[in-house]
Amino acid sequence: MTTVYERRAAPAVAPPARRSPAGAVLALLWAGAAAVLALWWADTGSVVGTAGWLTGAGRIAGLLCGYACAVLVGLMARVPVLERRVGSDRVARWHAMAGRYTVTLLLAHIGLILAGYAAQDGASLWHETVTVVLDYPEMLKATAGTVILLAVGVTSARAVRRRTSYEFWYYVHLLTYAAVFLTFGHQLALGNDFNGNTPATAAWYALYLGVAALVLWFRILAPVRLNLRHRLRVESVHREAPGVWSVVVRGRRLDELGAQAGQFFRWRFLGEGMGWTSTPYSLSAPPRRDRMRITVKALGDHSAAVALLRPGTRVWAEGPYGSLTVERQTSPKVLLIGGGVGITPLRALFETLPGEVTLLYRARTVEDLALGGELEALARWRGARVHYLLNGPEGQRPRITAESLRAAVPDLAAHDVYLCGPHGLARELYGELRAAGVPDRRIHHESFEL
Secondary structure, eight states: OEEEOOOOOOOOOOOOOOOOOHHHHHHHHHHHHHHHHHHHHHHOOOOOHHHHHHHHHHHHHHHHHHHHHHHHHHHTSOOHIIIIIIIHHHHHHHHHHHHHHHHHHHHHHHHHHHHHHHHHHTOOHHHHHHHHHHHSTTHHHHHHHHHHHHHHHHHHSHHHHTTSOHHHHHHHHHHHHHHHHHHHHHHHHHOTTTTTOHHHHHHHHHHHHHHHHHHIIIIIIHHHHHHHHHOOEEEEEEEEETTEEEEEEEOSSGGGGOOOTTOEEEEEESSTTOTTOOEEEEBSSOOOSSEEEEEEEOOSHHHHHGGGOOTTOBEEEEEEEOOOSGGGOOSSEEEEEEEGGGHHHHHHHHHHOOSEEEEEEEESSGGGOTTHHHHHHHHHHHTOEEEEEEOOTTOOOOOOOHHHHHHHSTTGGGSEEEEESOHHHHHHHHHHHHHTTOOGGGEEEOOOOO
């Protein structure tokens, strides 16, 4: 089903696309890891015997694990230059990768150090473990922190994550801060590379205190300032489609937030038992001076409770986050592809992106086309094209291929493409878009699966 309107109006020309600093950030992170290895190299003489090699490898793993812990927490700090320029989804992937590195290095550090100490002392591995945990300074706290980090790692595994609620995962994940705090002391107390090395110790303190400052400012003080200043409350709640609701939030001087179409906030509704969880929802309309709107599909406890919100409910928000904005646009022609509730940020972009815009909306049935009336009205105003991809009468799902995309958008390779929807759909579409000739630099996607 396709709707095409004669072109009548369009927003202004797009600003020049801003280059992502992702490459520079990754280079800086890897340079830090190289500096950690250099610290070990400079402090280590000859390595002799099995015990020496095991202990040396354990020291390397421990140093890199300590560095990875700082990186892990830094990526959780929601630093604006990362969240808005690099992209929240990419930062989340980096954080997940850093988590896997941290757990792997932690296990390697424990196993190698204990094996090296046991070989050196001629003791059993169990005896050496008990001795280290009970007799070495700071090790009881470090052991508690290790248990917490391993628990966070287990609950973050994909197989476990699919079987747990977002709320459970969120609160377990917050224990990472406690784990890093508990394990910090033993790094300096037992780390041979820091004993008597004042510059290295000062640099380690600077690394951890700097990361702590980022967390304190961007996760605590900045949100407090935002919410005290803008005083957000629920204005109204509207049903858009089966299980899909829009929430209009009113506040003061919201234009000062600098939010853009395509971005999202993390929302905490202080009512209806929802105040304990902060959940990301995209803006489904361009932000105004005194109000913002989100559109939510009931996929969990928090999102299902959105329908029960009452006007006047206090709202705690953090943001704006995300880089799926006009700043990624490089061409005057744009294709937006949304699946399910992924239409929400694209609905805001459909109104505001300059140039020639085409929208492809994937849904199961006509009833599931959330915000469809608004999209039709915007298409009439812009003279834009809207393509709907719906399941067949027996529920069969139409496949989106490179050929069907080129048929719908003949000059597809000249378009910027914005994707938003389930991760699997986005991955499938990315392959078809590349097969259709769209350059990688023109495919823009953010996935909010956590």
